[in-house]
Amino acid sequence: MFLGRRSEQELLERKYEGGNFEFAVIYGRRRVGKTALIEKFCEGKKAVFFTARRTNQRTNLKILDSTVRKVLGEEEQEKRNGENTSPEDPDADRIFGRIAEAAGSERIVLVIDEFPNLAETDPGISDSLQVFIDHYFRKTKLFLILCGSSMSFMEEQILGAKSPLYGRCTIRLKIRPMDYYESALFFPERSPSEKAEIYGAVGGIPMYLTMFSDMTSSVPHLISENFLQTGSVLSYEPENLLMQEMKDPKKYTAVIEAVAEGRARISEISSKTGISPVDVTRAIDDLIALDYVVKVTPINEPGTRKTRYFLKDNLFRFYYSNIFGKEDLLKGRTEEETERNISSILPHYTGKIFEDMAAGYIRRFLGYGDIGKWWGTSKNSRTSEEIDIVARRKTLSGKTEGLFAECKFRNEPMTIDVLFRLEDRAADVRGFDSKEFALFSKSGFSDELKDQAEREGVVLVELKDMYMNRTE
Template sequence: MPASAGFLHPEPFFDREDELRALERAWSHPSQGGQMALVYGRRRLGKTYLLQRFVAGENMPKPACYYLAEQTTAPTQRLLLATQLLESLGGTSLAPSDLAVSWQALLHYVCEQWKRRERFILILDEFPYLAEQSPDLPSILQAWWDREGAHSTVMVILSGSHLSMMKALGEPNSPLFGRFNAGILQITPFRYHQTALFYASSPLYGVVEKLTMYGVLGGTPRYHALVDTSQPMEDEIINLLLRPGSPLRYEVEYLLGTQQIRDPASYNAVLGVIASGETQYGRIQQLSGTGNSLSFYLRTLTELGWIREEMPFAEDSRRRLLYRVADPFLAFWYRFIAPHKSLLEFSDPVFVYETRMRPYLPVYMGQIFEQICLQWLQTYCPNRFHVHILQASRYWSRDGRTEIDIVADLSDGRRLFAECKWNLGRPAGADVLMDLKAKVQTVPHLLQHKRAVYAIFAIGGFSPELYATAQSVPDEVWLIDQTSLLPNTSIASASTTAIYPNT
């Protein structure tokens, strides 16, 4: 019996249904030919978890061989894979050393041994480690695939975390270009409503706590899985990030190392400057000391998904481009952990949190809340308001006098203007709507004869006056409170006492 009979069936399994469905479709495809898939994404996002779930199946495991490559020599890698294949496929008296003479021999053995109609899955995880030691491996795979694999019932999955190397496998100049008939799946970070699932059963984590944990840990599932939801939120932030030996205290150094970044000092400097609030190219260059090399560092960080470029809505001049840290975990780490690393070595972490972090969290979460509100529009707008978001971004005028948190084009031709208020325990009043309308009037070119929709996101709810105004013009004013931000979650929260009804 294939070794996959002993595969784990990971639980809980959150929100990778689309990716799992794509793999299941390829595995059960009625064609007789082979299937090849490319699966990649940053570390800790759940690639291996997804592949485990795929192989384990709902009721019965699929025949498979899972090989996790190590950073070792090519002969050792082949020997380890040979051992895995012999355990999974059997049917031969060969010793692993006999089979491991070449990559060609290993791949041929798979097709030679597997003759059933049901597909056999070969997963090569951390494939970049193999390609580093055997640069010709993609070409070897291509030749084997065209000669044998494509005509077999084998499904090959190449998985890895080195983003640039994995992306390159699917590009036109790669030997494997056009071979990924099972799809190219990029595993991306969770959005805020997906990370909230980790806290669904805890009475200590209401909406505010769930959103705050997204602001602290970002969209990486592994980080949220580390949280002990039987403990209060602030205790867990201290336990995971501040105490000596805590699981995430040195995570950024690990991430820099796993992407094989040379000169991590410069990347650290750039990320630290951007996280501190300096978002213009010139200021980043000046404060990071990176000189003419800054463009290279920014491009690399953007490709990794660690920073993002931001342009004002409806602008196309790159002279107005800003840079922001894209991952909330990195933003939190460089904003609160990195500047206090020395202090944390010799001080009580509770003291550091209470004096250097907690007082500044509301301002920090105000920035994260804008990202959350944009995600809400993209995720829930179709069901709630029966329109789709076509494009959206922040807007700021050239003179710096007008800033609008979100401007978006709706699929029905209207234009949305949104204000995002992280106003704990303080309901948003009618003045918030009046101020938003006044700001829009100062930038008439954004209206362009379009009908305007005004949206107010407020974590602290709304005053009765603003609620009444919205009810009188429901097509013009949208109010989104805690109930709507996480519609499948109880609004009970240790941090908020006043909640007003939503529209």
């Protein structure tokens, strides 16, 4: 069953119904669900769906040619006539020419999945596509989709200014992991706390979320089964992903492990790993490009030296914070003891994830797109202060509105002092014409805080409210 990605599906369907030539570039990190989205889109449509292999040019083109012949009915026609016109050495231009001819009179979808594999064996394929887009495809009803997992290749070799295909894309979709809200579609009957724990462990990657869809098992049991059992996919998945993407995975593993331990600055990561600051910076840049790490500066201070780095991908964050190198500590003498050990680490870890979930709620439901954090020195107390979330947006009149939020993942209601501290800290943040406040709590709010929030117009959001169905 295909879940989520509603906005992406609606965009593709709307463009398809338009009947004009379209060129979609769909890309994103491995496992994020690109192929599943395209397969869902192709249901009920006349589609040539070709996945490029890591093989030679001739083999890839033969598979593409065979797929085209089957979809266009050429293969069946040859069988009826007792012919075989399949070429020994297929040519990309001839294949594209047949597709252009067929798409002149009917809507056809052409998907080339894992396009970087084809381009690696056939460097001229992008030039061929450029010629056919400019001179043939534009006059047809073809819906062309190029898809790939190598984000640097897709952004530079297809979307980049030096690419032969530059400026020809009509749909650009970078598929990102689902947010906390969409991720919960995979296990709708679980409690809000369980949904948060699963999202914290594996993030919004559909392949991983399906591993937690068994409603008869507890979250700690499923974590044990998927992370600690010998041969389980998630027990080696982060390291496997790094080996696929990086030439020196050991260096990147060391950097990620340091970031997972809370080393947030280049100097701290270098000191922990023994890797030079220059090489750490290069590694961090590569990991940012893969969406595994995020660079953060205090909002409204883009040029500051206060830069910090955090793990952005939840699977990497959970694995390197709680699993990597700690497997023997988590495994108990019995299954029950192992699950108790896992249960003991979840509240503190999920509390950190709760801030990301709150940011997702603000983006999805409160209408803020620019969301970050703030830290600095209080003018009044001269002490270091932090604000969990600071969001901003521009009004039509050009004014800057700000939303300041604090998050508490605790088993008791939030009290009024949290609001007062947040308001004091927000007074030190410059660059806003107006400020509003929001509080996020796992376990609700004290009556005193509710009364104060109502008087001031403060937004109060409980964990269970974050999963309520609403019109989006």
